[in-house]
Structure formats: C-alpha cells, structure tokens
Amino acid sequence: MRGSVLPIENNLEETILNFIKEAFDKKCIEAVILPKRIPSGDSFAYLLIKDKSILEGASPFPPVIPVQGAKAISSLTRQGSVKKKILAIMHPCEIRATIELFKLKQTTLNNLIFMSYDCPGVLPLSDYLENPDENDQTFLAAQQKWDSKDMRPVCKICTEFSAPASDLHIGQLGTDEGKIFLIPNSSVGKEFLNAFGLNSDVPLDEWEAEVEKLKKERENNKKDAQEKLKTKVEGPENLLETLSSCITCHNCMRVCPVCYCRQCYFDSDAFKFPPDNFISKSEKKGSIRLPSDTLIFHLGRMSHMIHSCVSCGTCEDACPMDIPIAQIFNLVADKTQQVLDYKPGRNIEEPLPTVTYQEEELQEFEKPYSETYIKVEETNV
Amino acid sequence: MNDEYTPRIVGFLCNWCSYTGADLAGVSRLKVPPSLRIIRVMCSGRIDPLFVLKAFLKGIDGVMMMGCHPGECHYQKGNYNARRRFILLQKILEAFDLEPERLGIWWVSASEATKYAKVTTEFAKEIEKIGPSPVANEIFL
Amino acid sequence: MSKLLKINKGVDEGTKALLEYLLEKDKVEGVITLKTINANQGICYSLITKPEELKDAVPLIPYMPNNEGKLLSRLTLREPLADPIAVVARPCELRAFIELVKRNQGSLKNYLFISHTCPGVYPLETNVNGSLEKKISQYWNKTKNTELIQDTRPACKSCIHFIPDNADIIVSLIGEADLDNNCNIFLSTNKGEEFAAGIEGEIGEKELESKEINLMQNKREEERKKLFEETNIETKGIEGLIEYFGKCIGCHGCSNVCPICYCNLCFFDSQPNETQPSWSESDLDRKGALRLPSGTIFYHLGRLAHISISCIGCGMCTDVCPVNIPISTIFSKVGESVQKAFDYSPGMDVEEPVPFGIYKEEEFTEIGEQ
Known part of the structure; x- marks a missing residue:
C-alpha cells in the first residue's frame, strides 16, 4: 500500500476540516456529508454541508453513531443520483453498509466520494447520553490510546475497522506523532490527492503492520466474546x-x-x-x-x-x-x-450471495439421497 | 437582508370556488400580491394537514387555505372537513409557538374576485409585517 | 352505587383467584394478562387458556411491556372473538383499545374487561437494570397511603384518567389500606356481575369514588400541571422543537409502539415521503446545509396531526425512545389542547366518533368569514 503523509495542525479534527475546506477551494467537491453536534449539544446528526461557515465546529470523528451513515446516504440518493460532487466522511461500517445498499439498489453512488478512517469504535448511545460532556473526554482519551474498554461490545470485536472500499482512507495507526496517512483506494482518491499536490507514493509498511496487529488482537477478542455469547x-x-x-x-x-x-x-x-x-x-x-x-x-x-x-x-x-x-x-x-465466502461491503463489484450461485459449490451441505438414505437402508439390512 | 425580503406565500385553492374566483380576479385585472404561489386542489377537503406543515418546514412564510362557503361545497362537505383540520393545525402551531398567524383560511366563491384580491393583499401585507419565517434557515430539521 | 365483591386475599391473589375462577368454570375461553416467562425477568402479556398456567401470572405488576390495547386489536383485527376472553388491562390500555375499535381495528365483542384504579407503572428500564423487583414493596405501600409514586413514569404520575370507565370489573387499589389481605372488586356492569356470579366472597354495595380517589385526582392534576409547565414548548418556536426532537434517531419506535398509530405502513416510512435528490440539492443551495436524513421535525409534527386527537397518554413512546425524548409529555400536552378544541375525550365512549371525517354545519362559524 502506498499513500501520502499529512501533518496534523493542532488536532486531527481541525486538520481534516481544513483539508475539506481546501477541497472546496480547489473545486474537488461542492458539498460534504459529516456529523455535527446538534444545537442542544448532547448528540450528533449527519449534515450535508455546502456552506463553509457551517463546516466550522463539525465533528468528523463523533463519539457515537446516532444514525447509520448508510441511512443518511440512501435518504439522499434513493430516488436518483445527486448532481453535486459530494464527499462523505463516515465510519468504515457505515461505508460498508452503503455499499450493501447500493447492491440492493437502494442508493446511487454517482458523484459521491467516500472517506473513511481507522476506527477506534464508538460509545454506546445510551451511555453517552447520560453525560455527554464527560463522555466526550472518555472518548477522546480512548481514541488516542486505541483503548476499546468503553466502546460498544461490537466495536470491541470489529475486525473491519480499517480501509473499506472507500475512495480515500485516513490512516492513524502506525504513524509518528503529528502525522496521518492519506491512502487512496480508487482512481477518484488518487485524483483527489493529485489536486492537493500530495505525493501519494509513500510506502505505508508501518501502517499495514499496525493494522494487522490490531486486527489479530480484535480477532482474538472476537473469538472469546463469541464463545461467551454462544x-x-x-x-x-x-x-x-x-x-x-x-x-x-x-x-x-x-x-x-x-x-x-x-x-x-x-x-x-x-x-x-x-x-x-x-x-x-x-x-x-x-x-x-x-x-x-x-x-x-x-x-x-x-x-x-x-x-x-x-x-x-x-x-x-x-x-x-x-x-x-x-x-x-x-x-x-x-x-x-x-x-458463503462473502464479506459485506468488501467490494462493490462482488454480487450479493443470494442472487448468484455456482453449480459446483456448497456440496458439503447437501445430503444426496444416494449417500445418506441408501447407506441407512444397507445398514438396516 | 430585510430590504430585499419578499414573503413567499402558498395558497391551496379549491378548484370550484376559490380557484375560479382567482381566475376571475385575473380576468378583471384586479391587483393580487405576486408573493402568492397557488396550488390548485380539487376541494379544500383535499388539503392534508401535512401539506401545510411541510410548507412551513420548508420555510414558507405564510399559507392560505381557500374553499367554497360552508354549504356550497361541490362535494357537499369537503370544506367542513377542511375547517376542522384548520383548527387542528392551529392548535399544533400554537402549542409550539410556530406563529399560527401565518396560517389562514378563507371562503371565497367563484364570483368573489374582489374578496379574493382583498384577502390575499391583506394577508400578504400581514405576512410582510410579521417578517421572514425563522424556519427558513434552520438546518437541523 | 355498584356491586362490591370482597375476597379475603391480597389484591394480587384475589385478582388471580377471579381469573382462575373464570377459567376453571369455563366462563371464559382464555385470559390475557401479564406473566413472567422465565428466570431472566421476562414479563410479557400472555394469552392463557389453562388454569395451571396462571401460577406465573402477575396481573398487577407495575410494568407495561406493550400497550395491551394494541394486542387486543391484533387479536380481533380479522374477526371478533367467538367466545369470551377475560382481559386484565390498565385504564389507558382500555382507552387505547376503544380508540382502535372506533377506527375499525378490533372488536369489543366477547371481551370481558377487568381493570383497576391504576397507581401507575415503572419505566421499561427498571426491568433492564433489575430495579423493578426492589421497587415493588414501596409501590404497594404508597398505593395504600394514596401517595404519588415519584419514580413511576412521568406519563403515569401525571395521568388523570386512572379510573377505568369502560371496565366490567374494577379491582380497587388506590387508597385500599388493607390490600395485603383484602381484595375489593367492583362489578360495575351487568356483564361483570354475570361473569363473577358464584365466586367465593362477600357481596356488598359501595361507591367506587372515594375520598382517596379524589385526593389522588388532585395530586395527579397538580403533577400534570407541573410537568406541562416544565416542558416549555409553547414559547420557543422552532428552536424549542429542535431542542426537544433534535436528538431523534428516526427509529420511529414511538409510532411502532403507539396504540393509536395502527397503519401497517406509516406515511413517514412510505415512498411519497422520500425526496428527489434535486429537491435536497435546491434546499442545500438555499440554506447552505441540510440534515440527513431530513424530516425529523416533520415526522413528529405530522404524527401529532395524525394522532394527537386520540392520544390517550399511555407513555409507551417515551419509554421506548432510545434517546430519552419526553415524547409522551409533549403529545399529551398538545393532545389535551386539540381534544379540548373538539370537546372530545379519547377512549371514553365507543359510540363517540373521532372528530375528523365528521362535522357539524353550525360549528366554528366565525372561521373563514373575515
């Protein structure tokens, strides 16, 4: 994997917001979809934003998922394509769900550019609502340390937390202090970085190694959690x-x-x-x-x-x-x-397992008459 | 900002009386406010309360409901139903301080072109006085 | 004056004895009441047809997993009952069912309604965190003393219709000082008397309305006033609406559990309510930003337009809301003013039609004539 390096100014959120503002200026995009705190301050909502002044104070990395991003996208594009070029910043699971909805013909993705990031998980919504201010701090700390203690149970065991089939991915793992990686996953993503004049050819071995490591850790967590749940x-x-x-x-x-x-x-x-x-x-x-x-x-x-x-x-x-x-x-x-050898949201070209088949597959689940019943009869004799 | 404010008003007009009345006002060259956008419905009973709520939430400054005089409805009773729905809407708007004065209902028959011109002009003036709807620029709807 | 049946058992046991009697003597084909279903504190409504299954029944437990009116409608949506079924329901659940019957979503035929003077129920979350069990003893103590139970749901604390007007049989709870040993059951209709005839117990006569009931009525009215004042929606305009409903995640759980919301497909989930991308884009051009999915406020206002006339204030919507919006309080408050405008009391009389779709020629005559 290769990508580019972006220095962090002040903090991550501000860096990304500045990046988006620049994208507006460079005419790469005309609008952006990302969460912003609602006026009462205790939760977040997805906004489709065109006005740069409204972008101020938006939260690209919210501590909760009140509404699944795929739902936000399909509410916009279920009836047809958008004409404006729109960038959507969402959790990897939200992008995976969007791709599934596309396969199910419930959204159109023309003119949409997706940006994902290494996701540390989010807090349970009900826990967050009990004390939003305190939980903002809890989340911030957990986000920096990649500590999933307070995150939702499914976030703790999520192995698909990085690089889904998005156009651009923000790599936070394995970077030096004060830097993030911008990783293009598609030609659109590459063009994007080119417009910024960023060198997208930096090797990302550290990031890949770190992602693998966390994946393994989560895999183990998952095994334990699933055994317990069973x-x-x-x-x-x-x-x-x-x-x-x-x-x-x-x-x-x-x-x-x-x-x-x-x-x-x-x-x-x-x-x-x-x-x-x-x-x-x-x-x-x-x-x-x-x-x-x-x-x-x-x-x-x-x-x-x-x-x-x-x-x-x-x-x-x-x-x-x-x-x-x-x-x-x-x-x-x-x-x-x-x-079914299928991972939802892995690849937009991959057909849904329920609408496709191969004649020579899943035979281990069949019980042909000749093998089961004849054998039984034989033993009975 | 206020200098360039021209209100946007939606009028739901019943086909048989009010819309014909509006037509007559046009033919008679009476002056009606340009800020009024007319949506023709077959009967004032067709005005779903959701039409009105949606209009307000889209940032419309005023909504006019118009139908035949009670007892003269082309479908016998549509305007009686509309009258009850108007009360319902007013109560909901009042409950949330959503400026119920931005919603009005009038009975205008096919021959009342002057009444049509008068009430629309008055309502447009009224709305102009109240000012732009605060809903228009709300993004968290 | 109505007939009073006294059973020398606690209210819980007494009510169960009544149900057992009805089932055993084949007076009813089944009984619908709350029942614990396993060790995991599962409490749900059950249709019980065998008397021995009544041992797990908890007819008076202060907990409401569904509005039973909705369930009664599910049972009789296709056709009325052929044989009688006894139903233990709270007053709000009966009112909800009456509203549904008015809307052709069920039939009263062959239902025997057993209800009680309702002290209220605890929120659903008490059964999630296990605090329900601990609360029950104080619940009965306060009920004996005609006290307001502060940790019941806001909808219950402020409920002023806690006397079941439509029940055939009413178990008296509020203000019954001796409810641990004595179960007072009012047989308020002929139907109720017929069904209960022959059961072991003293028969007397008494007025349901008592000093205690009036006292509770006053306390509830005060609480209602306080609650409505706290929920200050009438002075803040659109900003207030966003303050209250901004958190909404669009799960539409409130409409799904609402007994009055009976549509199979809600308008707000339907295709006509979806928007063309070009409309969203023109909104975006005008306002600079736009919520996705949009229509949060429209949904709640629209639902008010649809059901506020019939809102019986059961409080299920608040209970089920994952983001703790006080929906029920807001709906009750708006509902009260809408119902007053049409002089309509939902769920009281099945013969009283819902005020929409009907009209009087000589009403609101000042409207539209200015």
Whole structure:
C-alpha cells in the first residue's frame, strides 16, 4: 500500500476540516456529508454541508453513531443520483453498509466520494447520553490510546475497522506523532490527492503492520466474546431467554441500514391473524405470549439480511431493552458470511450471495439421497 | 437582508370556488400580491394537514387555505372537513409557538374576485409585517 | 352505587383467584394478562387458556411491556372473538383499545374487561437494570397511603384518567389500606356481575369514588400541571422543537409502539415521503446545509396531526425512545389542547366518533368569514 503523509495542525479534527475546506477551494467537491453536534449539544446528526461557515465546529470523528451513515446516504440518493460532487466522511461500517445498499439498489453512488478512517469504535448511545460532556473526554482519551474498554461490545470485536472500499482512507495507526496517512483506494482518491499536490507514493509498511496487529488482537477478542455469547444464545431455551424481554418495538429493524424495506414483512398484513390462530396455539401449550411473533421476527429478519449484516451495532443502540441484538447478529453473520465466502461491503463489484450461485459449490451441505438414505437402508439390512 | 425580503406565500385553492374566483380576479385585472404561489386542489377537503406543515418546514412564510362557503361545497362537505383540520393545525402551531398567524383560511366563491384580491393583499401585507419565517434557515430539521 | 365483591386475599391473589375462577368454570375461553416467562425477568402479556398456567401470572405488576390495547386489536383485527376472553388491562390500555375499535381495528365483542384504579407503572428500564423487583414493596405501600409514586413514569404520575370507565370489573387499589389481605372488586356492569356470579366472597354495595380517589385526582392534576409547565414548548418556536426532537434517531419506535398509530405502513416510512435528490440539492443551495436524513421535525409534527386527537397518554413512546425524548409529555400536552378544541375525550365512549371525517354545519362559524 502506498499513500501520502499529512501533518496534523493542532488536532486531527481541525486538520481534516481544513483539508475539506481546501477541497472546496480547489473545486474537488461542492458539498460534504459529516456529523455535527446538534444545537442542544448532547448528540450528533449527519449534515450535508455546502456552506463553509457551517463546516466550522463539525465533528468528523463523533463519539457515537446516532444514525447509520448508510441511512443518511440512501435518504439522499434513493430516488436518483445527486448532481453535486459530494464527499462523505463516515465510519468504515457505515461505508460498508452503503455499499450493501447500493447492491440492493437502494442508493446511487454517482458523484459521491467516500472517506473513511481507522476506527477506534464508538460509545454506546445510551451511555453517552447520560453525560455527554464527560463522555466526550472518555472518548477522546480512548481514541488516542486505541483503548476499546468503553466502546460498544461490537466495536470491541470489529475486525473491519480499517480501509473499506472507500475512495480515500485516513490512516492513524502506525504513524509518528503529528502525522496521518492519506491512502487512496480508487482512481477518484488518487485524483483527489493529485489536486492537493500530495505525493501519494509513500510506502505505508508501518501502517499495514499496525493494522494487522490490531486486527489479530480484535480477532482474538472476537473469538472469546463469541464463545461467551454462544453459551447465552445457543439452543431454543437460551435464545428465548435472551429475547424474553423483547417488546417487539422493531426499533432494531428500523435503524438497521440493510433493512431497507419500507414496510417490513413482519409489520405487514401477512402477520395479522384471526383470533382462532392465537387461541388454538395457546390451547396447545397452555399459554402463549403476546405479541406472539417475537422469535419469528428476529430469526426472520436474520434470514433476510444476515449475509449483508455489517455488524455496525446500531440495532443494539436503539434497543430500549438492552438486548445484545447486535452481538447475536454478529455471531450468525460471521458464520454465514464465512460459508458463503462473502464479506459485506468488501467490494462493490462482488454480487450479493443470494442472487448468484455456482453449480459446483456448497456440496458439503447437501445430503444426496444416494449417500445418506441408501447407506441407512444397507445398514438396516 | 430585510430590504430585499419578499414573503413567499402558498395558497391551496379549491378548484370550484376559490380557484375560479382567482381566475376571475385575473380576468378583471384586479391587483393580487405576486408573493402568492397557488396550488390548485380539487376541494379544500383535499388539503392534508401535512401539506401545510411541510410548507412551513420548508420555510414558507405564510399559507392560505381557500374553499367554497360552508354549504356550497361541490362535494357537499369537503370544506367542513377542511375547517376542522384548520383548527387542528392551529392548535399544533400554537402549542409550539410556530406563529399560527401565518396560517389562514378563507371562503371565497367563484364570483368573489374582489374578496379574493382583498384577502390575499391583506394577508400578504400581514405576512410582510410579521417578517421572514425563522424556519427558513434552520438546518437541523 | 355498584356491586362490591370482597375476597379475603391480597389484591394480587384475589385478582388471580377471579381469573382462575373464570377459567376453571369455563366462563371464559382464555385470559390475557401479564406473566413472567422465565428466570431472566421476562414479563410479557400472555394469552392463557389453562388454569395451571396462571401460577406465573402477575396481573398487577407495575410494568407495561406493550400497550395491551394494541394486542387486543391484533387479536380481533380479522374477526371478533367467538367466545369470551377475560382481559386484565390498565385504564389507558382500555382507552387505547376503544380508540382502535372506533377506527375499525378490533372488536369489543366477547371481551370481558377487568381493570383497576391504576397507581401507575415503572419505566421499561427498571426491568433492564433489575430495579423493578426492589421497587415493588414501596409501590404497594404508597398505593395504600394514596401517595404519588415519584419514580413511576412521568406519563403515569401525571395521568388523570386512572379510573377505568369502560371496565366490567374494577379491582380497587388506590387508597385500599388493607390490600395485603383484602381484595375489593367492583362489578360495575351487568356483564361483570354475570361473569363473577358464584365466586367465593362477600357481596356488598359501595361507591367506587372515594375520598382517596379524589385526593389522588388532585395530586395527579397538580403533577400534570407541573410537568406541562416544565416542558416549555409553547414559547420557543422552532428552536424549542429542535431542542426537544433534535436528538431523534428516526427509529420511529414511538409510532411502532403507539396504540393509536395502527397503519401497517406509516406515511413517514412510505415512498411519497422520500425526496428527489434535486429537491435536497435546491434546499442545500438555499440554506447552505441540510440534515440527513431530513424530516425529523416533520415526522413528529405530522404524527401529532395524525394522532394527537386520540392520544390517550399511555407513555409507551417515551419509554421506548432510545434517546430519552419526553415524547409522551409533549403529545399529551398538545393532545389535551386539540381534544379540548373538539370537546372530545379519547377512549371514553365507543359510540363517540373521532372528530375528523365528521362535522357539524353550525360549528366554528366565525372561521373563514373575515
């Protein structure tokens, strides 16, 4: 990997904001999408900004993800392309989700330039809201030390924290004090750096080594965390117990960047039954919980989107009952995506695993009649 | 800034009375304010409260709802429904101090060209007095 | 005066005894009430058809995982019940169901409503952090003494409709000094009397309205006034709206749990509410910046336009909000003024139509004539 080096003036945020302002001046872009603190000061919102004065005080590296960036992008471009050249600065998971939405035909990416950065993780939204000022400091410290202690559980085990399929990537790992790397991932990114007159041919071995190291560390964390979670969710009893406090508000689905359906199947008429349906079920078991579709909702949603789940953790942030829903989905997503050899958001050219196939694949999951049943018969004889 | 301020007003006019009244005002060469943008709806009962809210949140300075006089609705009862929705909207705007005086409703029949010219001019003046909508430049909507 | 049934058991046990009696004598086909579902503090509404399943029932636990009105509507959306089902519901849940029935989202037929004078419920988060269990003893103590319970939800503390007007059977809780040993149940309709006929207990007559109830009414009204004053939305204009709703993450959880919001597909999730990029770009040119996704304030104002007339103030929206916006207080406050303008009380009388789509020729006649 090769890229360029950018010196940090004062602090990282200011450097990036100045970089964007320069990009405006150099006519590389006409607008930018990045988070800014809302007027009440205790949370952040994505803004599409054209006016440089509004850019002042924006937060390219927010301590929380209140709204998944992919949702922001698709709200802008679901109905067609933008004409202005727009730069979007987002967490890697948000960019990965955007790419998935593009594959699902829920956004168009013409004229959009994506900028990502090595992500230290973010704080849980509810924790942050309890004391925004103090948590700003906590996050700042954690960000500098790459300490994921206070970050969200899925951030702690995220291995895709660096260099997604963005156009430009900000490398913070393995740099000397006072410097960051700007790494072009596409021809657009290269042009961008050229416009700035930056030499994009500096070798980035240190960065790569550092990323690998952190990846390994996170990989190990992930293994431990997943083992621990498995004991809580494996088997119907355990899973039901973990989901027992679910109130079926469907917040997880609504904030999920990949769940793009305007009307979820589980909210639709297909899930409205006559009273007999409930009563006969209840008579079989003595009682049924109401609403009766908690488990089918979660498992069904899983079957709809798990191959595209980017483990961004927004669902867990939005859950009023603190169910570790993002961790459960991460566990299943990991396995599913491994089997399908698919990583969501890895490559925009890669087709969704559910719309493509090879004739000679996944045979280990088949149980051909000739092999299983004939053998059984033979042994019976 | 205030020197160049010309208000932007949206008028939702029912097809059968108010829109025809506006037409007559034009034919009669009566003076009507240029700041009024007319949206023709088939009946004042078609004015969804969301139309009005959306207009305000887009930064429109004033909204006029116009329909047939009570009892004269082309569809018998559309304007009665509109009247209730107007009350609803006023209550919501009042509750949030969103300047309910920026919203008005008038009954203008097809022959009342002079009334049309009069109320639109007066309302435009009123809105000019109130000044530009504070919503227009809000970015966190 | 209505019939009073006295059962010599605590209120919890007494209510359960009533449910057991109804199920065992086959007076009802099933019972819908709150039930613990496992060790993990899962509490949810359940449809119980076998009496032995009632052992885990917790009909009076101060916790509300869903607005039951929504569930009752789910049950009878397609067709009315063929056989009676007894329902233990809070007054706000009954009111919500009545509003839904008015909107053709359910049927009252064959439901037997059992309710109580409601002391309120604790927020959902108390069951997440495990503090619910610890709070229960003080809950009953304060209920006995007709005290306001400060850590119940704001919507409950300020609720002035805590007497269930539509219930067939009312368990008296507020101000019942001896509720640990005595369960007073009012049979306020003929239907209620019929169903409860034959159950073990003393039958007497008493007025539901008591000194204690009036005292609580006053306390709640005071609290309501205070809460509405604190939520100062009426003087700040658009800035106040952004202050309150700016945090919104657009999960639409408030509409999803709202019993009145019954649409399968909310307008604000639908395609007509999506914007063309060219519109956003022209907004951007005009204002210099634009929130993404935009329409946060529009969503909340629009939802107010849709449901404020029927808002029964159950407080589910505040409870479910992941970013702690006091939605319920704001909706109750606006709802109160809208409902007053149309002289309408939501959920009181199923025969009273929702004020939109109907009209009187001789009303608001001063409007539009200036």
